[in-house]
Structures are given as structure tokens and as C-alpha cells.
Amino acid sequence: MKKITLILLTLLILAACDESSFLDIRPQGTLNESSLNSEKGVNLLISAAYAGLTGPAGQEGSVWMIPMTNWTYGEIRSDNAYKGGGGVGDATDLHKLETFDVDATLGNVDSKWFQLYSCVQRCNSALDVLNESSKADVPERTVRIAEMKVLRAHFYFELTRLFNQIPYFDENVDINNYASIGNTEYSRDEILGMIAAELDEAAAVLPEIQTEKGRINKNIAYAYEAKVKLYRAYEQDAVTHAVTGVNSALLNEVIQLCDRLNGKYDLLEDFQQLDQMAYENGRESVFAVQYSMNDGTADAGRINWSNLLNAPKGPYNGDGFFLPSQNLINAYRTDADGLPMFDSFNEINIDADSNVDPRLDFIVGRPGITWKTYPNEPCQASWVRDQGTYGEYCTKRFFVSPESGDMFAGWPWGASGLNWQIIRYADVLLWKAEALIEIGDATGLEEARQIINRIRLRAKNSPRVKDFDNPTEDAARYLINEYPTDGWTQSYARQALRFETRLETAMEGERYFDLVRWGEADNIMPQFLNTERERRVYYSVATFTAGQDEYLPIPLPQYNFSHGLYKQNPGYGEF
Numbered sequence: 001m002k003k004i005t006l007i008l009l010t011l012l013i014l015a016a017c018d019e020s021s022f023l024d025i026r027p028q029g030t031l032n033e034s035s036l037n038s039e040k041g042v043n044l045l046i047s048a049a050y051a052g053l054t055g056p057a058g059q060e061g062s063v064w065m066i067p068m069t070n071w072t073y074g075e076i077r078s079d080n081a082y083k084g085g086g087g088v089g090d091a092t093d094l095h096k097l098e099t100f101d102v103d104a105t106l107g108n109v110d111s112k113w114f115q116l117y118s119c120v121q122r123c124n125s126a127l128d129v130l131n132e133s134s135k136a137d138v139p140e141r142t143v144r145i146a147e148m149k150v151l152r153a154h155f156y157f158e159l160t161r162l163f164n165q166i167p168y169f170d171e172n173v174d175i176n177n178y179a180s181i182g183n184t185e186y187s188r189d190e191i192l193g194m195i196a197a198e199l200d201e202a203a204a205v206l207p208e209i210q211t212e213k214g215r216i217n218k219n220i221a222y223a224y225e226a227k228v229k230l231y232r233a234y235e236q237d238a239v240t241h242a243v244t245g246v247n248s249a250l251l252n253e254v255i256q257l258c259d260r261l262n263g264k265y266d267l268l269e270d271f272q273q274l275d276q277m278a279y280e281n282g283r284e285s286v287f288a289v290q291y292s293m294n295d296g297t298a299d300a301g302r303i304n305w306s307n308l309l310n311a312p313k314g315p316y317n318g319d320g321f322f323l324p325s326q327n328l329i330n331a332y333r334t335d336a337d338g339l340p341m342f343d344s345f346n347e348i349n350i351d352a353d354s355n356v357d358p359r360l361d362f363i364v365g366r367p368g369i370t371w372k373t374y375p376n377e378p379c380q381a382s383w384v385r386d387q388g389t390y391g392e393y394c395t396k397r398f399f400v401s402p403e404s405g406d407m408f409a410g411w412p413w414g415a416s417g418l419n420w421q422i423i424r425y426a427d428v429l430l431w432k433a434e435a436l437i438e439i440g441d442a443t444g445l446e447e448a449r450q451i452i453n454r455i456r457l458r459a460k461n462s463p464r465v466k467d468f469d470n471p472t473e474d475a476a477r478y479l480i481n482e483y484p485t486d487g488w489t490q491s492y493a494r495q496a497l498r499f500e501t502r503l504e505t506a507m508e509g510e511r512y513f514d515l516v517r518w519g520e521a522d523n524i525m526p527q528f529l530n531t532e533r534e535r536r537v538y539y540s541v542a543t544f545t546a547g548q549d550e551y552l553p554i555p556l557p558q559y560n561f562s563h564g565l566y567k568q569n570p571g572y573g574e575f
Contacts, residue, residue: 038137038138039137039138039139041129042126042129042130042133042137042138042144045122045125045126045129046126046144046147046148048122048125048126049119049122049123049125049126049148049151050151050214051122052118052119052122052123052151052155053068053119053151053154053289053422054068054289054291054302054304054305054306055067055068055115055305055306056115056118056119056122058302058305059298059299059305059308061115062111063115063305063306063308064305064306064307064308064309065091065093065094065108065111065309066108066111066112066115067306067307068289068306068420069304069306069307069420069509070158070509070510070513071306071307071310071322071507071509072094072097072108073097073112073162073509073512073552074508074509074510074511074512074513075322075507075508075509075511075512076094076097076098076322077097077098077100077512078511078512078515078525079325079327079328079511079524079525079528080324080325080327080328080502080506080507080511081322081323081324081325081328081395081507082098082322082323082324082325082390082391082536083095083097083098083321083322083323083390084310084320084321084322084323084384084385084386084390084394085309085319085320085321085385085386086319086320086385086386087385087386087389088389088538091309091321093106093107093108094108094321095538096108098542099538099539099541099542100542100543100544100545100549101541101542102549102552102553103553103572104553104554104555104556104559104568104572104575105555105556106553106555109552109553109555110555110556110557110558112162112552113159113163113554113555113558114558116155116158116159116162117155117159119151119155120152120155120156120159121175123148123149123151123152123155123171124152124169124170124171125171126144126148127145127148127149127152127170127171128171130144130145130148131145131171142205143205143206143207145205146201146202146203146205146206146216146221147202147206147215147216149198149199149201149202150198150199150202150206150216150220150221150224151216152170152198153195153198153199153202153224153228154224154422156168156191156195157192157195157224157227157228157231160188160191160192160195161231161513161516161517162551162552163183163551163552163554163569164188164241164550164551164569165183165184165188165551165554165566165567165569166183166191167181167182167183167185167562167566168181168185168186168191168194169181179561179562179563179565180562180565181565182562182565182566182567183554183562183565183566183567184567187238188236188238189232189235192228192229192231192232193232195228196225196228196229196232199221199222199224199225199228200221200225202216202221203218203221203222203225206218206220206221208264213281213290214288214290216287219260219261219264219265219286220286220287220423222257222260222261223257223258223261223286223287223423223427223428224287224423225257226253226254226257226258226428226431226432227423227427227431229250229253229254229257230250230251230254230431230434230435230517231517232247232250233246233247233248233250233251233254233435233438234246234517234518234519235247236519238570239547239570240546240547240570241516241519241546241547241550241551241570242519242522242547243518243519246438248438248439251435251438251439252435252439254431254432254434254435255432255435255436258428258429258431258432258435259432261286261425261428265283265284265285265286265425265428266283266284266425267283267284267425267426267429267454267455267458268282268283268284268458269458269461269462270462270463271358271359271362271458271459271462272362272372272462272463274397274421274424275372275397275398275399275400275418276400277400277406277416277417277418277419280418280419281419283425284421284424284425284426285419285421285424285425286421286422286423286424286425286427286428287421287422287423288419288420288421288422289304289419289420289422290419291303291304291416291417291418291419291420292417293406293408293415293416293417294408299411299412299415300408300412300415301408301415301417302417303408303412303415303416303417304398304415304418304420305412306420307322307398307414307420308412308413308415309321309322310322310395310398310414311399311413311414312365312383312384312394312395312414313382313383313384313385314371314377314379314380314382314383314402315371315374315376315402315403316399316402316413316414317413318413318414319385319413320383320384320385320386320394322395322507323384323390323391323393323394323395324363324364324393324394324395324506324507325528325532326349326391326393326532326535327346327528327531327532328364328502328506329349329350329360329364329366329393330345330346330348330349330350331345331346331499331502331503332350332356332357332359332360332364332503333345333350333354333355333356333357334355334356334357334479334480335355336355336479337481338355338479338480338481339481339483340357340496340499340500340503342495342499346531352476352477353477354476354477355477355478355479356476356477356478356479357459357478357479357480357503358459358460358462358464358465358478358480359459359480359503359504359506360476361396361465361475361476362396362397362459362462362465363395363396363397363506363507364393364394364395364396365379365383365393365394365395365396366379366392366393367379367380367381367392367393368468369465369468369475369476370465370466370467370468370475371396371401371402372396372399372400372401372402373401373403373404374401374402374403375403376402376403377468378468379394379396389536389537389538390536391535391536395507397506397507397508398418398420398507399414399416399418400416400418404416406418421508426455426458426504426505427505429451429454429455430451430452430455430497430500430501430504430505432448432451433447433448433451433452433497434448434497434501436448436451437490437493437494437497438494440490445488445489445490445493446485446488448493448497449483449485449488449493449496452483452496452497452500453482453483455500455504456480456481456482456483456500457482459480459504460480460481464478483496498514498518498520501514502514516550516551521544521546521549521550522544522546522547522550525544525549526544529542529543529544545571547570547571548569548570548571548572549571551569552569553568553569553572554566554567554568554569554572556575559575
């Protein structure tokens with residue numbers, strides 16, 4: 001009965017993440033052990049686990065404050081973004097995350113821990129019943145088990161890169177024993193190893209193509225395994241979090257895993273198609289959260305509630321959170337050869353005379369620059385709610401154009417059915433290039449140069465943003481070119497790869513985790529804060545503490561849940 005009660009509670013907050021039938025099953029009637037083991041009963045549990053990708057309680061769970069898209073955890077804690085909104089007092093927990101004023105009592109940190117373990121438990125609930133089912137009960141039993149293991153691996157990966165020291169358990173552990181499992185039983189390396197092993201085991205079972213959109217397939221498992229092994233390859237000191245070495249054997253495995261996707265995916269022709277619904281399940285999409293609109297559910301539908309706060313004012317009438325930093329904007333400056341300026345990009349702010357990478361105006365809304373295909377006016381400084389605190393730029397990514405029929409009219413502001421890409425093929429290419437560069441042999445370095453140039457060429461060949469008043473002219477001095485062979489050493493290639501990763505994936509929730517993985521957070525973040533204090537007054541009290549701020553603290557309520565068993569992360573002091 002305890003298990004049935006838990007599952008019923010899970011189903012009551014089911015918020016499906018795809019309009020496809022397999023995620024659109026409504027619970028009806030009552031459940032017992034017999035019905036749970038039926039195909040219909042199991043599919044309800046599987047749907048609940050998939051729905052965890054949108055947040056375990058959807059809109060009701062304030063997912064906009066605890067976003068699954070990681071804009072708060074992976075971007076505003078980095079050099080890429082400001083919190084935004086109505087000022088520093090608007091969503092104070094997020095302001096604390098941005099300024100590294102975080103301790104074990106912060107509610108947002110505890111909520112994130114609880115959110116992700118709720119998602120883990122959904123997977124475990126489904127696996128618990130699947131393990132007891134027969135193929136006669138559930139014809140796709142083996143494949144469904146593999147799907148749940150990939151989902152669980154995803155949630156555990158999120159937990160380990162946020163909190164580092166976490167308790168790890170599977171469906172075979174009784175829920176009554178959770179509090180007796182410590183968070184230091186396994187090291188970071190061991191947990192990443194177990195996650196990778198589970199992904200590899202699932203990949204061996206999963207089909208390459210699923211008939212229903214949104215279901216996890218073999219390629220997703222291999223791609224995710226490559227990501228996990230890339231993180232694991234950067235070995236960290238358990239106390240200081242400094243990178244102590246890079247494991248070449250794991251890097252070779254990353255390359256092999258990335259190569260498994262060759263010929264099955266490709267880059268979209270136009271970077272801006274990433275934010276157009278016609279291409280959301282296109283050739284670049286490897287693993288995506290399937291959102292939908294006007295699907296019969298409340299409000300706009302199964303939309304991306306994680307990004308609810310982030311639509312700008314202006315035609316969206318939004319709340320204006322999640323704004324690009326001046327540092328990020330300056331990173332798109334290019335030199336006379338159309339290449340990034342690794343060391344000097346932030347010495348002066350971009351202006352009308354600057355050469356810029358065209359991705360700047362694909363990703364950032366700048367005053368006076370055409371906004372997507374919106375015909376009424378260009379982007380305006382007034383679209384930012386608090387310009388005195390945060391500047392005049394807003395985020396252009398992740399929203400359809402305001403006049404599009406794909407956008408919901410009214411609240412929730414800026415909503416659409418646009419998917420969220422957890423892994424796109426550009427990521428896979430960059431992971432492979434990174435592994436090749438860190439291994440460092442001449443052949444691999446050249447292949448990495450070609451991969452990076454392939455991504456740069458897509459940006460170069462994408463239709464340019466045009467001047468609002470003169471549509472035949474470019475909106476800025478766009479200049480981007482390929483890296484030449486001359487000077488392409490391992491050291492230079494590493495800089496190029498890390499810079500390209502930032503430019504290509506800006507605002508996608510990955511930047512801070514990349515810095516920690518590379519062992520660069522304790523270098524980049526103090527520099528960023530020192531410079532930003534001259535631009536943004538609220539950073540005057542912000543300090544990054546190496547050996548602490550790479551990870552969030554273990555929340556105090558979770559320590560209490562464990563009856564004092566959990567150990568706090570280094571730097572935060574004992575409970």
C-alpha cells in the first residue's frame with residue numbers, strides 16, 4: 001500500500017511533456033498491484049517520469065524559480081548573464097545565487113535538491129513496477145526499463161554537477177532506507193562512473209529510432225554517456241575542486257561515443273532555426289524536452305514554465321529576467337581576421353564600429369537591432385525592466401517571434417510549444433573536439449580545428465540580421481572566419497575550443513558547469529566580478545571563493561532528513 005500511495009501521489013501531479021499519446025494518458029479509476037503491472041498502469045508511471053523533465057510539479061511547483069533549464073544555476077552564476085527582473089530585491093534567492101551569497105539555509109538550493117530527487121524517485125517507481133512485470137504484461141518492458149535508466153542518469157548527473165557529494169541509490173533500495181544512505185559513500189568519480197555505466201547498459205537495449213516523439217533512443221544514451229565521461233575525464237581534488245589531471249582513456253571513449261552519431265544528425269543550416277518550431281525536432285536535435293501549446297491542459301498548455309520569467313517587456317510584456325552580461329556581449333567581438341579576441345575582448349564595450357560574430361545578434365537583443373522577424377519595431381532598451389541595475393540588453397534565444405502564430409497571446413508571457421534542447425548535435429561536435437584537443441596528437445588537433453570551423457561556418461553562412469530601417473543592409477559589422485592551420489597548437493586550440501563553446505551555447509544553462517569542469521571557475525569568475533563591479537554596482541559585495549563555490553552547499557533540511565548523516569561540501573563549514 002505504501003508503494004501504491006507513493007505512485008498515486010506521483011500520478012496526481014503528472015504533467016506530461018509531449019502531445020504524443022504516450023505522454024498524454026490521463027489516470028482513470030483506481031490502481032492496485034494488478035493494474036500497475038499492466039501495460040496501461042506502467043505507462044502512467046513512465047509518463048510521470050518523463051514529465052519530470054519539465055519539473056516534477058510543473059507550474060504548481062514554481063519551476064520558474066527552480067528551472068529545469070538551469071538558467072539560474074548554469075548561467076547567472078557564470079560570466080554570461082545577470083539575474084534581471086525588477087531589481088536586486090526581485091527574487092532574492094536568485095540574486096543570492098548570482099552574487100555567491102549562498103549557504104545551507106537558502107530555500108532555492110533545498111528546493112532544487114528536492115526537485116531532482118523527486119524526479120529520481122519517479123524513475124525508481126516506474127522501474128520497481130517494470131522489474132516485477134512480465135513481457136506479456138508489458139511487451140516493450142526491456143526498452144522501457146532502458147528509457148527509465150537514461151532518465152534517472154540524467155537527473156543524477158544534474159545532481160552531481162550541482163551538489164557534488166550526493167547520495168546514490170536505485171529502485172532496489174526501500175524508500176524507508178533513504179535517510180540512512182550517506183552522501184559521501186561514493187566519490188564524484190565513482191558516481192559519474194555509475195551514471196556512465198547505466199547509460200551504456202541502456203544504449204545496448206534501446207532502438208535507434210523510436211516511433212513516438214520524445215522517447216529516449218540509443219543515440220541519446222550514447223550522446224549522454226559521452227557528456228558524462230567528458231566530465232569524468234577532468235579529475236578533481238576532493239577538497240579544492242581543482243583539476244588534477246585529464247584521463248586520456250576516457251577522452252578516447254568520448255570520441256568513440258560521439259562518432260556513433262555520425263551521419264545520423266547534422267547542424268541546422270541557419271542558427272536562428274534553433275528557435276523556430278518547424279525545426280525543433282529537426283536534424284540537430286538529439287535529446288529535447290517536448291513542449292506543446294493549446295493541448296487541453298491549463299493555461300497555455302505544456303509550455304516551458306522554467307523560462308516563464310524570462311520574456312522581455314515590449315511585445316512580450318514579460319518579466320524580463322535572465323539578461324546577457326556585458327562580458328558575454330563583448331566576447332562576440334572579432335578581430336580584423338574574423339577571429340575571437342581571447343585576451344582583449346573585454347577591454348572596451350562593443351559599439352557600432354566593432355567587428356562582431358553574427359551569433360551576437362542571434363542570441364542577444366540589442367537596442368535598435370531587428371528582433372527576429374518582428375515588423376513593428378526593433379529591440380528597445382525599454383524592454384529591460386531595470387536598466388539602471390542590469391543594462392539595456394535582453395535574451396533573444398528560446399522565444400518565437402512576437403507576431404508568430406506559434407506564440408501564446410497573453411499570460412504566460414512569451415509562451416509557445418518550443419522544445420528545450422538538452423543535447424543538440426553542436427554539443428556533440430564540441431565534446432569530440434574538446435577530447436581530441438586534450439589528447440593533443442597532431443592528427444586529432446587538426447580534426448578538432450575542422451570541427452570547430454564547421455560550427456563557425458554555420459554561423460557565418462546563416463542569414464545575417466538586417467538593419468530595421470534598411471533591410472538590404474546588415475544590422476552590424478559582422479565578420480567571422482575559420483581558424484587557420486598556422487599557430488594551431490594544443491594550447492591555442494584549447495583556448496579556441498573553450499571560447500567557441502561559450503559563443504555557440506551561450507544562455508543554454510551550461511557555462512558555469514563548463515568552467516568548473518575545466519578547472520577555470522576560480523580564474524574566470526574573480527576576473528569577471530572585478531570588472532563587473534565597475535558596471536553593475538550590486539557586484540560590489542560579490543566574492544567567488546575557490547574550493548567552495550564550484551558547488552552548491554548540501555541543504556540544511558536535507559541534513560536534518562538524514563539525521564545528521566550527510567557531510568557538508570568543502571568550504572561551507574560543518575553543519
